[in-house]
Amino acid sequence: MKIIEKTLTISSRTRNEMIDITSKVSSAVSKSGISEGDCIIYCPHTTAAITINENADPSVPHDVLLTLAELIPHHRPGYQHYEGNSDAHCKSSLLGCSEHVLISAKSLTLGTWQGIFFCEFDGPRNRRVILKISGE
Amino acid sequence: MKIIEKTLTISSRTRNEMIDITSKVSSAVSKSGISEGDCIIYCPHTTAAITINENADPSVPHDVLLTLAELIPHHRPGYQHYEGNSDAHCKSSLLGCSEHVLISAKSLTLGTWQGIFFCEFDGPRNRRVILKISGE
Amino acid sequence: MKIIEKTLTISSRTRNEMIDITSKVSSAVSKSGISEGDCIIYCPHTTAAITINENADPSVPHDVLLTLAELIPHHRPGYQHYEGNSDAHCKSSLLGCSEHVLISAKSLTLGTWQGIFFCEFDGPRNRRVILKISGE
Numbered sequence: 296m297k298i299i300e301k302t303l304t305i306s307s308r309t310r311n312e313m314i315d316i317t318s319k320v321s322s323a324v325s326k327s328g329i330s331e332g333d334c335i336i337y338c339p340h341t342t343a344a345i346t347i348n349e350n351a352d353p354s355v356p357h358d359v360l361l362t363l364a365e366l367i368p369h370h371r372p373g374y375q376h377y378e379g380n381s382d383a384h385c386k387s388s389l390l391g392c393s394e395h396v397l398i399s400a401k402s403l404t405l406g407t408w409q410g411i412f413f414c415e416f417d418g419p420r421n422r423r424v425i426l427k428i429s430g431e
Numbered sequence: 432m433k434i435i436e437k438t439l440t441i442s443s444r445t446r447n448e449m450i451d452i453t454s455k456v457s458s459a460v461s462k463s464g465i466s467e468g469d470c471i472i473y474c475p476h477t478t479a480a481i482t483i484n485e486n487a488d489p490s491v492p493h494d495v496l497l498t499l500a501e502l503i504p505h506h507r508p509g510y511q512h513y514e515g516n517s518d519a520h521c522k523s524s525l526l527g528c529s530e531h532v533l534i535s536a537k538s539l540t541l542g543t544w545q546g547i548f549f550c551e552f553d554g555p556r557n558r559r560v561i562l563k564i565s566g567e
Numbered sequence: 568m569k570i571i572e573k574t575l576t577i578s579s580r581t582r583n584e585m586i587d588i589t590s591k592v593s594s595a596v597s598k599s600g601i602s603e604g605d606c607i608i609y610c611p612h613t614t615a616a617i618t619i620n621e622n623a624d625p626s627v628p629h630d631v632l633l634t635l636a637e638l639i640p641h642h643r644p645g646y647q648h649y650e651g652n653s654d655a656h657c658k659s660s661l662l663g664c665s666e667h668v669l670i671s672a673k674s675l676t677l678g679t680w681q682g683i684f685f686c687e688f689d690g691p692r693n694r695r696v697i698l699k700i701s702g703e
Contacts, residue, residue: 296432296568296703298603298604298702298703300603300669300671331434331436332434333471333563333565335605335667335669337667337668337669337676338678339676339677339678339679339681340678340680340681341619341620341621341627341678341680341681346524346527347477347524347528348477348520348523348524349477349520352512352513352514354510354511354512354513354517355477355512355517355520357511357512358507358509358510358511358512358517358520358521359517359520359521359524361507361509361510362503362507362517362518362521363521365507366502366503366638367634367638371630371633371634371637373630373633374626374630374633375626375629375630376624376626376627376629376630377624377626378624381626381627381630381631381634382634384620384621384627384630384631385630385631385634385635387620388618388619388620388631388662389525389661389662390524390525390527391527391618391662391663391666392619392666392681393666393667394527394528394529395471395473395529395531395667396473397436397471397473397561397563399436404473404475404561405475406474406475406476406477407475408476408477409475409476409477409528425669425676427605427669429605430434431432431434432568467570468570469607469699469701482660482663483613483660483663483664484613484656484659484660485613485656488648488649488650490646490647490648490649490653491613491648491653491656493647493648494643494645494646494647494648494653494656494657495653495656495657495660497643497645497646498639498643498653498654498657499657501643502638502639525661526660526661526663527663530663530664530665531607531609531665531667532609533572533607533609533697533699535572540609540611540697541611542610542611542612542613543611544612544613545611545612545613545664566570567568567570
């Protein structure tokens, strides 16, 4: 049982953005030498998230961000958090701060259309994503 | 440390549907011979999801699907994805494409009312769910 | 490879509440003696959830609960579940019943502002949270 941890650094450019990190995660898995196991993709921030969705057509992340913006407006009567980014905290809890991907035959077992996205909800900022790759 | 992977095949019959896969997952865990560990239930599709919720009363999945439909309509002004299934992609990211269940004494540690559901949001289709059972 | 399971007991006091369980989880991880690995925080209930978000300013959980209440009202025309808590089941599936946190150098790898919350959506009740700590 081997456990490898690696930190990715990400720079977002706008307030709300889904950044495709699939190739960075894939590359870390290849370099780990682990052939059967799994990879946790963990976001240590409370105004961002990790999600898996289609990365072939860029309109999919666009439509996900649009839906989140309509459901969770930047300013809502009743918000108490003084930093003015309550919407980002809500989106973070709804999408979740981590995803789990399986590793088989030394590569990520992603579906045909699946990509891994870092979701920025309070950018632009410099961010980190922690990968924990375990297996044999 | 033992790692067993198994693929389930699922056929959905309507566009939006929650299909109870608890017995299929339980059976795979029993056959694995693993007594202490965990099971990742992974959906490799971007218009479907995995969730855990009550499977005793079928009105619970009905009400979850109703809520998702009201929050995320099939057609929303501004959607750009040409396939017309942006709602399904959004629901997939909100519920998430995997769940993690613990294994103790050779069986799934589910709560009394918990069942595992494959959530179809763009059916009917033939789908796959990948189980990764690890432990000792 | 060591696997340790521990059950936390939690008493909620209102119908909707986010209860910070970070110190309980941290303490269980310290006592486990595991230095590199991960901890699954699993909620075996279908009207509650686990989430990770900011625990420094109590207005953040307030605003998350407010947003959930506005998106998913207690009573919605069309709900069929006879127990009258369909909203709680929906919130449970949206936030998810488990989270995964990494362990490095014998402690939880949480971000600076991250705390672990048990989310009650149908309280007050006595609840359980199962921790599964694995690693070396």
